Amino acid sequence: MLTNMLAIALAAWSALGAVFAVPTIEIADSSTSTNADFRAYERIWAAWTYVETGECAIWVSSGWETQPTEAVQRTITHEVGHCLWLTHHNGEGVMGHGDGFDLTPADRMELWRVHPLSFRAYVPGVAR
């Protein structure tokens, strides 16, 4: 199920119109982490990108099954955003504030800020 949510998150981010390479993303149980901070908290979600190997691990708390599906999907989409090097922003959206589950123009702007070269302007009706 988390693998499906990962695919949904990647589809949502790529649907914003950017073309960029995505690191290998692994889902890991935070209770098995070698990081004591990850194990110490009851509920921790985190994404950690390992530049050397080109991989990103999303650490998931073992109690995720008891949370509403939409909330888990939002969290996975948020953590995938971190795997894409995005950070939190002050607007409404999955990387910002609000309760919505869909990516917003503010999320798109954050993706654009981090990956500007992957975006191309498209103006209908204008020859290029």
Ligand SMILES: [Zn+2]
């Ligand atoms: Zn975050």
